[in-house]
Amino acid sequence: MSLRKVKTVFIRQQDPGLKKSWYQGQDCDLYVWVGAHNTIERFQLAVSLQGGEHLLEWTPRDGVRLGRVDPGEPGAPFKGTPVVRFLSGEPRALVEEARAWFLGSAEQVPGYARDFVLARLAEAVEPAGP
Numbered sequence: 001m002s003l004r005k006v007k008t009v010f011i012r013q014q015d016p017g018l019k020k021s022w023y024q025g026q027d028c029d030l031y032v033w034v035g036a037h038n039t040i041e042r043f044q045l046a047v048s049l050q051g052g053e054h055l056l057e058w059t060p061r062d063g064v065r066l067g068r069v070d071p072g073e074p075g076a077p078f079k080g081t082p083v084v085r086f087l088s089g090e091p092r093a094l095v096e097e098a099r100a101w102f103l104g105s106a107e108q109v110p111g112y113a114r115d116f117v118l119a120r121l122a123e124a125v126e127p128a129g130p
Contacts, residue, residue: 044056
């Protein structure tokens with residue numbers, strides 16, 4: 001299912017210097033924080049991969065990080081708060097799976113944001129240089 005933009009009135013804008021956009025699809029969400037001149041300052045892609053929910057996050061400082069979403073205590077009488085547990089050494093197969101999925105679902109995401117996300121995910125799966 002294609003990602004569709006969520007109306008701005010439903011998005012909490014917490015940083016006055018950034019505009020947060022949200023794109024939602026079936027079993028996925030993309031959040032993009034944009035600064036001046038449409039400069040992307042951060043993004044998060046939440047998507048189901050290989051039987052679990054994962055979060056891919058990019059920041060200029062850390063690059064792409066991949067985390068598994070822990071939904072909380074199974075069988076507890078109340079729903080726990082989900083927690084993201086970032087994985088060490090991003091498994092390239094999961095990042096590549098997320099990139100392929102995003103490529104097929106992002107036709108309604110503005111070109112500058114779509115291209116930026118695809119480029120950062122591609123960089124994350126490229127072998128490290130010498």
